[in-house]
Amino acid sequence: MTSTHFPHTDTPSAELHGLSLSYPKGDLVLNSLDWQLLPGQVVGLLGRNGAGKTTLLETLLGLRDPQAGSVKIFGQDATRLDDAVRARIGYVPQQNDLFEGFTATQLLAYFKSFYPRWDEARVEGLLSRWEIPRDRPIRKLSGGQQQRLSIIRALAHEPDLLVLDEPVASLDPVGRRDFLRELVEQVLDRGTTVVFSTHILSDLERVAFNLAFLSQGRIALQAPLDELLDQVRAFTGSVSEMAGLMGRLGAQALKRTPLEAGRERVLARLPANVALPAGVAADRVNLDDLFAELT
Amino acid sequence: MTASLNQILLAFWRQSNADSSRWARASFYGVVLAGLGVALWFMPVVQVRIAIACTVLVLASFGLWVLLLVNLLQQNHPTSARLVPGHLRRLRQATLIAWLLIGAAQGVLAWWALAGHVPLPPLVLAAAAVGVCAAWGQRHWLWAVALYMAPFFVVPLHLHEHLAPQWHALVDLWQLQPWGWLALGLVVLGALLVRVYGSGDASHRAAYEKRQRMLKLARSGMTGNRAGIAALGRFGEWFAWPVDTLAASWLSRLLARAQPKQASLANVMARAELVLHGLQHWLRHGASVGLTLLCVGLGCALAFGLLGVASGPFFSSATFGIAFGLGIAGFNPGFALRNMLWHTRREQALLVLLPGMPQGRQLNRAVAFVQLRHFLLAWGLTSLLLGGLALLTGNSSVLSMSIASLPLGVLNLTRAPATLRAPTPWTTSRPLLGFFLLNAVLWGLCAWLSGLVWLLAGISLALSAALLTWRWRVLAQAPSALPAGRLA
Numbered sequence: 001m002t003s004t005h006f007p008h009t010d011t012p013s014a015e016l017h018g019l020s021l022s023y024p025k026g027d028l029v030l031n032s033l034d035w036q037l038l039p040g041q042v043v044g045l046l047g048r049n050g051a052g053k054t055t056l057l058e059t060l061l062g063l064r065d066p067q068a069g070s071v072k073i074f075g076q077d078a079t080r081l082d083d084a085v086r087a088r089i090g091y092v093p094q095q096n097d098l099f100e101g102f103t104a105t106q107l108l109a110y111f112k113s114f115y116p117r118w119d120e121a122r123v124e125g126l127l128s129r130w131e132i133p134r135d136r137p138i139r140k141l142s143g144g145q146q147q148r149l150s151i152i153r154a155l156a157h158e159p160d161l162l163v164l165d166e167p168v169a170s171l172d173p174v175g176r177r178d179f180l181r182e183l184v185e186q187v188l189d190r191g192t193t194v195v196f197s198t199h200i201l202s203d204l205e206r207v208a209f210n211l212a213f214l215s216q217g218r219i220a221l222q223a224p225l226d227e228l229l230d231q232v233r234a235f236t237g238s239v240s241e242m243a244g245l246m247g248r249l250g251a252q253a254l255k256r257t258p259l260e261a262g263r264e265r266v267l268a269r270l271p272a273n274v275a276l277p278a279g280v281a282a283d284r285v286n287l288d289d290l291f292a293e294l295t
Numbered sequence: 296m297t298a299s300l301n302q303i304l305l306a307f308w309r310q311s312n313a314d315s316s317r318w319a320r321a322s323f324y325g326v327v328l329a330g331l332g333v334a335l336w337f338m339p340v341v342q343v344r345i346a347i348a349c350t351v352l353v354l355a356s357f358g359l360w361v362l363l364l365v366n367l368l369q370q371n372h373p374t375s376a377r378l379v380p381g382h383l384r385r386l387r388q389a390t391l392i393a394w395l396l397i398g399a400a401q402g403v404l405a406w407w408a409l410a411g412h413v414p415l416p417p418l419v420l421a422a423a424a425v426g427v428c429a430a431w432g433q434r435h436w437l438w439a440v441a442l443y444m445a446p447f448f449v450v451p452l453h454l455h456e457h458l459a460p461q462w463h464a465l466v467d468l469w470q471l472q473p474w475g476w477l478a479l480g481l482v483v484l485g486a487l488l489v490r491v492y493g494s495g496d497a498s499h500r501a502a503y504e505k506r507q508r509m510l511k512l513a514r515s516g517m518t519g520n521r522a523g524i525a526a527l528g529r530f531g532e533w534f535a536w537p538v539d540t541l542a543a544s545w546l547s548r549l550l551a552r553a554q555p556k557q558a559s560l561a562n563v564m565a566r567a568e569l570v571l572h573g574l575q576h577w578l579r580h581g582a583s584v585g586l587t588l589l590c591v592g593l594g595c596a597l598a599f600g601l602l603g604v605a606s607g608p609f610f611s612s613a614t615f616g617i618a619f620g621l622g623i624a625g626f627n628p629g630f631a632l633r634n635m636l637w638h639t640r641r642e643q644a645l646l647v648l649l650p651g652m653p654q655g656r657q658l659n660r661a662v663a664f665v666q667l668r669h670f671l672l673a674w675g676l677t678s679l680l681l682g683g684l685a686l687l688t689g690n691s692s693v694l695s696m697s698i699a700s701l702p703l704g705v706l707n708l709t710r711a712p713a714t715l716r717a718p719t720p721w722t723t724s725r726p727l728l729g730f731f732l733l734n735a736v737l738w739g740l741c742a743w744l745s746g747l748v749w750l751l752a753g754i755s756l757a758l759s760a761a762l763l764t765w766r767w768r769v770l771a772q773a774p775s776a777l778p779a780g781r782l783a
Contacts, residue, residue, distance in 0.1 A: 061374075061377065061378060062377055062495065063373060063374065063377055063495060063497075063500060064497055064500070065496055065497045079496065081377075081378075083380035083381050084380075086377075086378055086379065086380040087380045089378050091374060091378055093374060097372050097374050097375075099306065099310065099369070099370065099372075101306075101309065101310030101311075102306070102309060102310065103309075106306075106309050109302065110302045110303075110306060111379065113298040113299040113301070113302040114299050114379050114380055114381055114382055114385070115379075115380065116380070
């Protein structure tokens with residue numbers, strides 16, 4: 001879908017190259033990471049606790065300074081974005097950054113004054129549908145209401161790149177469903193590039209067309225969810241059998257787990273449209289398995 | 296542009312409204328203005344009236360500038376600075392506009408106050424410079440302390456004499472082109488001022504998080520939940536190290552002596568006290584005050600020994616300040632410990648379920664006992680120090696602080712914790728204000744009739760004993776003390 005404000009382009013919405021980052025006196029969090037977000041792509045970022053998802057998203061937005069590598073958003077250095085590009089970015093941080101002394105109305109009026117476009121009707125609709133008190137100080141709202149307000153603020157200026165860090169962590173199931181509906185509408189209406197991290201895998205199955213697995217400081221795998229569920233299989237056998245099988249099938253081994261007696265379990269991705277030969281046993285994997293194995 | 300500038304400046308007003316009670320604010324300003332009006336009315340000389348009114352307005356506008364800065368720095372969120380279009384630019388513009396307006400107003404007011412004896416340009420520049428210093432002081436609190444303390448070292452270090460030639464050269468240079476220098480000074484200061492804001496990078500993020508943490512602790516402190524000095528960062532951690540080490544040793548000692556099957560009430564309550572009073576625990580309180588007194592003592596020794604400051608006149612002229620400082624530090628448990636019960640109420644829910652914890656009437660008296668013991672011990676030691684100060688200076692009025700605090704502290708600490716309400720800045724400061732007011736009255740009475748102090752001390756002791764006897768009986772009938780605040 002083409003944005004009414006910005007014509008369709010194949011230039012990546014965000015491009016990270018050779019990114020390395022470690023905390024002072026800490027381990028390497030991002031390790032020569034390469035990643036690309038294409039226009040209109042919806043990417044669910046998965047990783048264990050402490051894998052560096054928040055750090056990656058913050059670095060993507062220029063909020064952290066990497067020791068090496070480059071980050072470009074809509075072709076500009078993430079640490080030197082001009083106002084036109086800033087207006088195209090929406091961000092929902094994991095830690096609430098709302099000014100807590102404001103009411104919801106005041107907060108939205110505040111941010112509205114900075115953006116060249118602002119969908120007032122949508123803001124009003126969401127405030128009503130999500131039952132957010134307009135005139136109560138934000139600090140007195142519940143965690144879920146604050147999270148919803150943060151989402152409304154991020155959606156209001158119709159961003160072309162939407163970055164959401166655990167956006168549904170404080171929401172109940174109904175809130176999560178409403179949020180996902182909005183997200184899908186945003187993507188369908190405007191072709192927004194969306195990247196969001198979450199631990200709630202069932203939500204990913206509803207909306208994430210692409211999954212990116214963050215492990216050991218790198219994007220270990222990124223692919224459309226349907227393809228992964230269709231193509232990834234778990235094989236078990238001796239090491240030599242597995243090596244031969246992978247070669248015959250042209251499969252990409254994603255993870256090898258040694259077992260006893262010279263056997264191993266291999267999680268592998270088959271090429272598209274390749275059927276398993278008769279007699280070869282393989283287990284299908286679900287999203288939980290993929291998360292456990294690849295992160 | 297105007298819309299976003301308005302929003303930035305309006306945010307200060309909106310957030311101030313949300314942060315405090317409108318009535319409390321209006322009452323405070325009303326009392327201050329009425330007091331000032333009455334004081335000015337009785338001033339016989341018109342020029343003195345103008346000078347005082349202008350000075351008060353200068354101070355008030357400085358307060359406004361600091362409050363505005365606090366808010367503007369809070370708006371300078373790293374995410375907004377990096378991702379909201381034009382946010383940082385507008386923030387800088389708003390700051391410059393406010394700074395210029397307030398600085399100019401302060402300069403003119405100071406000029407009126409000084410009846411034109413000092414020309415306007417240097418006054419405006421001085422006001423603008425103080426504004427910039429205040430801004431950087433907001434970002435680095437140690438700088439603020441150094442800047443505010445610096446003027447007090449000018450005379451003892453004879454800097455005014457050493458730097459006199461340079462100062463006169465500077466004045467001569469200034470008089471060549473005062474308005475030009477003013478313009479240049481404002482440009483340089485303005486450039487320094489806008490650099491107080493971060494642009495959303497990692498260092499800005501770290502500084503903002505630290506600042507938010509400190510603001511949160513300050514807000515929490517306003518309701519009696521004092522944060523340790525370690526919260527101030529690395530410097531605070533160094534200073535707090537001896538206190539933390541002592542507290543850890545005390546905890547180890549208590550735990551080593553704890554016997555779950557035969558625990559004495561004293562041991563159980565000593566362990567419970569660690570939880571109930573947190574950073575206000577008697578050991579931390581005593582060690583912190585002791586450490587502070589040690590530092591102040593060393594500072595005084597340095598001033599008397601090396602700088603030649605005369606100790607007699609110093610103690611005579613600083614009697615009130617020393618007494619006030621000692622009183623605040625020493626009598627604080629009488630006003631603060633009760634609020635700590637509210638702040639630790641969640642831990643108390645677990646505490647009351649532990650084997651060995653007393654229940655009902657025994658618990659009520661045990662809680663009151665540990666609080667009173669802390670207060671009375673601190674009261675006794677502080678009174679001894681104040682007595683020493685009275686002997687040293689020949690001013691027995693300083694004992695009015697002991698006289699005023701004793702009955703108030705006893706009454707405060709023997710109220711039923713179960714009905715304790717959530718402390719607010721107002722309810723937290725109210726007993727302290729009562730203490731200050733009573734102390735002011737007693738101080739005046741003691742200064743008027745020097746022999747009265749012993750009579751008042753006797754009345755205070757008798758009243759406190761009567762209050763304690765009455766409240767101790769009432770406590771036996773009160774609902775179980777813990778968890779505090781559950782019946783409010």
